Amino acid sequence: xxxxxxxxxxxxxxxxxxxxxxxxxxxxxxxxxxxxxxxxxxxxxxxxxxxxxxxxxxxxxxxxxxxxxxxxxxxxxxxxxxxxxxxxxxxxxxxxxxxxxxxxxxxxxxxxxxxxxxxxxxxxxxxxxxxxxxxxxxxxxxxxxxxxxxxxxxxxxxxxxxxxxxxxxxxxxxxxxxxxxxxxxxxxxxxxxxxxxxxxxxxxxxxxxxxxxxxxxxxxxxxxxxxxxxxxxxxxxxx
Numbered sequence: 151x152x153x154x155x156x157x158x159x160x161x162x163x164x165x166x167x168x169x170x171x172x173x174x175x176x177x178x179x180x181x182x183x184x185x186x187x188x189x190x191x192x193x194x195x196x197x198x199x200x201x202x203x204x205x206x207x208x209x210x211x212x213x214x215x216x217x218x219x220x221x222x223x224x225x226x227x228x229x230x231x232x233x234x235x236x237x238x239x240x241x242x243x244x245x246x247x248x249x250x251x252x253x254x255x256x257x258x259x260x261x262x263x264x265x266x267x268x269x270x271x272x273x274x275x276x277x278x279x280x281x282x283x284x285x286x287x288x289x290x291x292x293x294x295x296x297x298x299x300x301x302x303x304x305x306x307x308x309x310x311x312x313x314x315x316x317x318x319x320x321x322x323x324x325x326x327x328x329x330x331x332x333x334x335x336x337x338x339x340x341x342x343x344x345x346x347x348x349x350x351x352x353x354x355x356x357x358x359x360x361x362x363x364x365x366x367x368x369x370x371x372x373x374x375x376x377x378x379x380x381x382x383x384x385x386x387x388x389x
Contacts, residue, residue, distance in 0.1 A: 153178060175206050178213060185213045188220040192381075194360075195224040195353050198311075203353065204363050207386075211370045214388035219373070222364075223381045227288050227354040229306050236380030241304060288356035300349060310356065313349035355382045 152170035154160050163170035173179055175193055188210045197203045210220045229236045290310045301307065301314045360382045361375040374385040 151180075176202065176209055178209055180213055182212050183215045186215060186218050188213055188218070190220065191223045192225065194222060195355065196351060198351060198353070200363070204366065207364055208367060208369075211367060211386065211388055214370075214386075216388055218388045220370075220386040220388075222360065222384045222386070223378070224355045224360055224383075225352060226377065226380050226382045227290060227307050227310055227356045228377070229380050231377050231380075238380045239304060239306065290356070298351070301352075307354050311351075311353050314352050316348045316350050318346050318348065357382065360384050 152160075152163055152168060153173045153175075154163075154170065155172065155174060157172050160170045160172050171179075175190075175197075190206070190210055194203050194206045197206055207222065210222070214220060226236075229239050288310065290308070298311055298313050299309050301312045303315065357377075361372055361384055364370060364372050364384050364386055369389055370386045371389055372384060373387050374383075376383050
């Protein structure tokens with residue numbers, strides 16, 4: 151069973167005959183202790199505060215039965231690790247990639263931090279663990295105000311908190327209709343209207359950061375922590 155915040159993505163799953171539903175990752179409507187395994191791929195790095203990221207991990211743990219396992223993947227700050235570039239950096243920019251980056255370099259967006267009220271000891275413990283990790287292994291520039299930098303696709307990260315341009319190709323179209331029937335010059339008004347650019351928030355994780363957050367929870371044990379193609383990954387077991 152899958153779940154996602156996006157109704158459109160859930161609808162695609164339904165069309166492919168997969169079971170999926172819309173929900174919030176911080177409040178999954180499944181009974182506690184009822185899952186043998188949970189997988190969270192490229193989700194937790196979209197939460198805007200350390201408290202919310204920890205809450206998402208805690209919610210995964212709640213769903214697991216004792217002995218159940220969870221696999222978590224998040225985007226890594228270190229896109230070059232042990233002298234090896236990630237697949238993300240290796241992939242060359244084709245003409246479409248370059249078009250996606252037009253007019254995005256100066257874009258900014260205000261980030262509204264939504265911090266859930268929590269007085270749990272594990273949250274405070276996580277804050278201490280994360281503060282110990284800050285700036286020791288990450289060459290990240292701190293965000294000094296509410297404006298976030300916009301990332302240039304296929305390049306290394308210079309900030310842990312940033313906006314990544316997402317290019318909606320072709321705008322809306324009817325089923326069976328090709329988006330390539332009409333061609334406009336890149337950067338033109340028509341091109342921008344048909345292909346709007348959205349900026350999606352990411353928090354990219356430094357080495358040890360995801361593992362430290364997981365270890366701050368008393369209800370799970372970290373079985374494995376590793377790097378995989380530009381991602382930090384953790385395997386958890388529910389105690």
